[in-house]
Amino acid sequence: MLVSVTPFFIVDDLTATLDFYQSKLGFSVPYKGGGDEDVDDYWDFVRRDNVMLMFKAIAANVHPQPNSSRHPFARWDAYIYTDNPDALYTEFVAKKVPIHRELGNTSDNLRAFEIKDNNGYVLCFGRPLDREF
Incomplete structure (x- = not known):
């Protein structure tokens, strides 16, 4: 397992x-x-x-390379499942986390939002629309 x-x-x-x-x-x-x-x-x-x-941190000449910098169809560097994206979104907004894509129902059939970290990596936090918390 x-x-x-x-x-x-x-x-x-x-x-x-x-x-x-x-x-x-x-x-x-x-x-x-x-x-x-x-x-x-x-x-x-x-x-x-x-x-x-x-x-x-690898070396001075080895830098972050977020997926989105390679191709626009590779938006995320990580998808993180959360039972309650609405509550997490509220928490992050209160902490002034840089929101990359607002909370909403996506075309991927998710209730989700995206943040961009200080290295440019995009993390998506969400859950499938057919799952309630």
């Missing part, structure tokens, strides 16, 4: 990314690593409820 998946995103500034995910999206940081006494950490996992994401 598969239990979870943790998408892995390349970032330029790990500290700024962790700050965004903690202060704006309500994630915590359960795992950090890669560094030693003389080197800062260069990868981290963030978690909220059952969702985890991994971020890694």
